Amino acid sequence: MATETLTLGKALNTGLRRALENDPKVVIMGEDVGKLGGVFRITDGLQKDFGDQRVIDTPLAESGIIGTAVGLAIRGFRPVCEIQFDGFVYPAYDQIVSQVAKMHYRSQGKVRIPMVIRIPFGGGIGAVEHHSESPEAYFAHTAGLKVVSCANPQDAYVMIQQAIASDDPIVFLEPKRRYWEKGPVDLEAPIADAYPLHSARVVRPGTDATVLAYGPMVRTALDAATAAAEDGRELEVIDLRTLSPLDLTAVYESVRRTGRCVVVHEAPGNLGLGSEIAARITEECFYSLESPVLRVTGFDTPYPAARVEEEYLPDLDRVLDAVDRTFGW
């Protein structure tokens, strides 16, 4: 096994490189993805090795990036678009939800749009406004799109390749505050038969309560589980990985066993993914629940100034507090 220790960002870069090597129809496009290698360097070195027809620096217009990628996809290419930051995706929102998501449906399956929209998302890096948002619910609400998020380098490496190989249009959310966290990556991991793209995974088994998270919050949930273990509580942590469609099979199994559940995400709580997940768990696991499903989320404010983002973002203490509350019923 060719296992290396890579940062999540480098794992994505390596996965993108592998995808470019394996399929000549894969093209990467976005602002600054070429010579600069992206503002987070996720596409570092790729234009140098694959040329400016495979790694395309685009004009500065997000709707144009997505809209032209749609045309390329119709033509038979597999575009991988980079949106520079979460808060900049909105100019492309119409193209994503009205065109990318619906073309397969409108054409009764005759037109496929096998594209990936990569978005560095979430806060925690001290950025200025529009650079720290969590827009996942907007996309998860749109039929025709699939929305996934990776949380560790191994998943980053495999999932980006799986997303590119899939004929479904995929919004690929990258936890930007975790870009620099390292972990082992099996570079020979097969993409076809490995852990499927649309599947949740238990990342820490436990018996007393279930904590659900995705993307940047998986690390937070794991840290909370470590802290809770010191207090004698064994938390089961599940990385959802796929936000649309949700894979709740493992979640239901877990909640039926633990009887308690906390959902964690950075996005505002109102109509966020946590609301949907809580409702679904309530429908499916009602008689197993010892307490209501609780949510730990960002607040229903615009993303605040960076100097208070640590208070805005769910952290270890807020997760532990919610776990305590589930035991208070």
Add this chain to the structure above:
Amino acid sequence: MAKGDPGAAARSKRAAPRTRRAAAAGEPELVQLLTPEGERIETALGPDGTEYRVDFTDEEYRGLYRDLVLVRKLDAEATALQRQGELGLWASLLGQEAAQVGSGRALRTQDMAFPTYREHGVLYCRGIDPIMPLGLFRGVDQGGWDPNEFKFNMYTIVIGAQTLHATGYAMGVAMDGKTGGEDGEAVIAYFGDGATSQGDVNESFVWASVFNAPLVFFCQNNQYAISEPLERQTRVPLYRRAGGFGFPGVRVDGNDVLASYAVTRHALDNARNGQGPSLIEAYTYRMGAHTTSDDPTRYRIASEVEAWQAKDPIARMKAFLTKQKIADESFFTEVDEQARTESVHLRERVLAMPDPQPVSMFDHVYPNGSPELDEQRARFSQYMESFEGSAH
């Protein structure tokens, strides 16, 4: 409405005999090969000095006339079907037949078109069964043709969105090495005057220009975006926008099928030969409503409509064919009869279109399916089956 272009005369070359720089006095500068009275102009000069001409056989002239009449008749039938409650909506092309047939016939088999929801004439020229868009407007499907087979993409209702798709597709053509030479591919994007205000259209101009995409932007300026007149969209003639983006623009008489053909063929050939994008503004007029939902008498005056009636694309072609003895009364009668037969046939087939099975709404949401959706479909099917045998 846009005014004439006083600067044009200063730039004009001295016109050769039977060569015309612009249309009759009072008209905005445009390329014209067939006057409203049916007089042929051998050569017309574009704003950059390009000479436009066509060289059709008599049979081809008659074919274009037949296209115009058939397309108008099918459109009229669809409008009637909507009025009788058989279609939920219809976007009529009445008045725009020449722009659509001219540009549609200029396409080669390998060229790809990206239409709006009004390009029924182009659709017809692409060899697609004219019943196809009626399913969309009747609400039994969302348009049934295969865009890849016919090289004619789905109708796009969001204004201007398809111009970006066309641009990306054209970039792909170039990346596939399919430009250069007669067998090269070109792409055409259709949109209206209102769409030129959209960000997507302007972004597509930027993209097409900087990537030298083999693309023709074909704007049918029919003077109104629903109720809003052209002067609410622009203060300069639309074709001149192209200059600011770095590619040529030309205004053509959109009611002249010959000129529409000539400028489109020229632009497509330039694109397929690697000379990049261009913009055609087909100056025309929507004789009917934007769709069957609006009332044009609220926003435009009868005299304006009458003035455009005098420029009718079919009448002028008929006058030309008659004067030149290319066609006689028996031909016109035969075409009218064919149009009548086809429209009756279309009506019968529309009325026979079955409603889709309710469970089909779950089809084709995702190429790779979705477990959640599969579950919803199963529950819905079970629910529907629970009514079987009941009075429901």
